[in-house]
Amino acid sequence: ARDDIDAVYIPLPTGVRSEWVIKAAQAGKHVMCEKPCGIDVAETEAQLAACNEAGVQFMDGVMFMHSKRLDALRETLTDGSIGEVRRIHSAFSFNGGDDFVSGNIRMHSDLEPLGCLGDLGWYNIRFNLWTMEYAMPKAVSGRMICGAARGDSPDQVPVEFSGELFYENDVTASYYCSFITANQQWAHVCGTDGTLRVDDFVVPFFGSEAKYTVSNTESNQHVCDFNMEQRDRIVSVKEHANAHPTAQEANLFRNFGDLVLSGETDPKWGEITLQTQQVMMACLESAKQDGARVEL
């Protein structure tokens, strides 16, 4: 392998990705890998084993993990603003249109067998894992609402998918992802004392700040007079969207680069990739059983 390359970014289709992640690692290159990292858990484990053996850094390309908004969100989650987390909802979708369904590589089961679940649901599941500080759900449920495929695809891929995650203490999460529903990328975290809402958790809306809303709505009643009072607080973090040096995408590559240059690898990134893949595959397994609970 040549000496003037330290790291590679692997955006190849999921169906052929694992082979190249492993080859890159074996050549001593640090790896930034697109998601879903493997077509199944075994592939992701093989990638991580190869990186571990070669002593190179592995990181998946989930941009929002590198947004400064997450620091603010964590503070809100731990400072009592919404109490104990009880329920997480999220939705991530875009409507690819007919051209997408008939021509995009994400509609080919050899290239992207996980369809919208791999492309979009990866973010929903990661957001759940992040919110729960990487506790694994005890069990999951998933439903493939509909599937489709382009003409040359051997099988259908998920085009619309919903899932539910069951954590300890009856904390639950539900998510929805779709290639045929309009753009949306919202997440709600509902606690015992309030809720928080992020309207753009994956790709922040164009602007110079990343925001979210904390709600502590109150119902007040005096005899026959009642008021449902809205108490919303908007939290804003200075961080540009799009191609600005402060954007989460820039942070992603900066953080990866810093790790590579530090000479120390951080196993956390590979571990959360594996967790994401494990939860995703369990959801898909459940979908094959029409939503039956699958233990983790």
Added chain:
Amino acid sequence: ARDDIDAVYIPLPTGVRSEWVIKAAQAGKHVMCEKPCGIDVAETEAQLAACNEAGVQFMDGVMFMHSKRLDALRETLTDGSIGEVRRIHSAFSFNGGDDFVSGNIRMHSDLEPLGCLGDLGWYNIRFNLWTMEYAMPKAVSGRMICGAARGDSPDQVPVEFSGELFYENDVTASYYCSFITANQQWAHVCGTDGTLRVDDFVVPFFGSEAKYTVSNTESNQHVCDFNMEQRDRIVSVKEHANAHPTAQEANLFRNFGDLVLSGETDPKWGEITLQTQQVMMACLESAKQDGARVEL
């Protein structure tokens, strides 16, 4: 029966409600009934049969059905703003606290056997039915996330519940209701071209207008430059919250009173009550089978 009473409002606990709805109907009184109307479908059918036989009006106490905001929402749903409906999400919860769980009648299985599903989920299900213009789902799934009971209750009642509805053409809806999660009452309707969000679909926030947000977020990309652009439009309807004469609660009793005085009964109200009860009981049946699909 006395002649100087035309109609009765029946807010009794669900466990004893049906008997009095039927007695009231048999006495020739029009009936405004709290929800859930029956502990099961058979009870609701018996109530409607009694009202039908006596020629009296039946209506359930779902206030938001009488909000002028629904007319605006229907226009948004049909004018192409969000395209074809693909997914509905809603959540309705409040945190009753320890006193509620240990003492409220809603925690007693003889009085309110449907717990949070009957008290809150009724609204989620009704909102779904309304959005779908009263098409019934083909099937449903439900999960009792947790149950609890006050000390003198024979059985547990649902305290946290989630459900999913499956309509024709892969349109789906998910809902969540809870007695132990902070106040929230939001609904999202996600279409092929946009989404709409109501932050207070059950009890409008205190103020002189009822609102919702229509979003047509766009993702624009030019080579390496991309922007996720927020395009939100807030629709506002003049309608006071709380005890004002224009409030939905006032409209509820005004509409009921007008029907009673008109001398003609409108069967629509009983029919949508029965649909709501049917969907709810199917969700509960599914929950008893740990989320298995139940056909309708």
